[in-house]
Amino acid sequence: MAIGDLLVEVSGVAKHYGEGEARVDALRAVDVQIRAGEVVAMLGPSGSGKTTLLNIIGCIVDPSAGRLVLDGETVFDGRWLRGNLRRLRLDKIGFIFQAHNLLPFLTAEENVSLVLDLAGWTPTASKARARELLDYLEVGHRARVKPAHLSGGEAQRVAIARALANRPRIILADEPTAALDSVRAQLVMDLLRKLAVEQEACILTVTHDEKIFDRFDRLIHLRDGRLSTE
Numbered sequence: 001m002a003i004g005d006l007l008v009e010v011s012g013v014a015k016h017y018g019e020g021e022a023r024v025d026a027l028r029a030v031d032v033q034i035r036a037g038e039v040v041a042m043l044g045p046s047g048s049g050k051t052t053l054l055n056i057i058g059c060i061v062d063p064s065a066g067r068l069v070l071d072g073e074t075v076f077d078g079r080w081l082r083g084n085l086r087r088l089r090l091d092k093i094g095f096i097f098q099a100h101n102l103l104p105f106l107t108a109e110e111n112v113s114l115v116l117d118l119a120g121w122t123p124t125a126s127k128a129r130a131r132e133l134l135d136y137l138e139v140g141h142r143a144r145v146k147p148a149h150l151s152g153g154e155a156q157r158v159a160i161a162r163a164l165a166n167r168p169r170i171i172l173a174d175e176p177t178a179a180l181d182s183v184r185a186q187l188v189m190d191l192l193r194k195l196a197v198e199q200e201a202c203i204l205t206v207t208h209d210e211k212i213f214d215r216f217d218r219l220i221h222l223r224d225g226r227l228s229t230e
Ligand SMILES: Nc1ncnc2c1ncn2[C@@H]1O[C@H](COP(=O)(O)OP(=O)(O)OP(=O)(O)O)[C@@H](O)[C@H]1O
Pocket: 017, 018, 024, 025, 026, 044, 045, 046, 047, 048, 049, 050, 051, 052, 053
């Protein structure tokens, strides 16, 4: 597959929590680059900094130092250069958490269309896009059902639809297949790859799931807050 634009550039990014004796260095001068069309897994032991790095790229956690360029725009260089990070996230980033993260009081379709409403789509357009994606992911027949009544695989596909609804180019996922059996886990990864290629996006996933290691272009290993070549 042709690899495209540089979408994620992390340069010398460090993050520490707390100060003095309580200080924890979660990331130490990390460099990562991810291009459009790439599907990358991030591995590492518990506490190695995976969630911190994902959340920094997702503009949810403040880096302590370094530079972050997303889709060609320098968004952090010692400080945030964008006032409205919420808007940046809505425009550029799709987050896939575990399926349980769907809002329980909304239907599958409303879970997807809500993101588009927040991004400023008209209600008619967001409903149509939500339907289209749910159909594409073969859960259209479950559009009016609330998450408690969906199977694990169905809920995960709704979570994917929600993350991809606004056509973000940077898709971040935290253990997206942990709750799925091996056939469904591979189907979800294949689907994500297809969507990433179609939308010229990249995917970075935290995973411990050995069932899907062969589905990635590249594995990034973190150890004690540093990239390791292991
Ligand atoms: N909000 C926080 N305040 C203080 N320390 C934190 C905070 N978040 C993470 N840490 C610490 O930073 C280090 C890296 O944590 P992080 O959650 O990024 O690791 P991880 O690799 O995602 O771990 P896991 O696989 O267990 O989720 C750990 O030592 C953790 O205890």
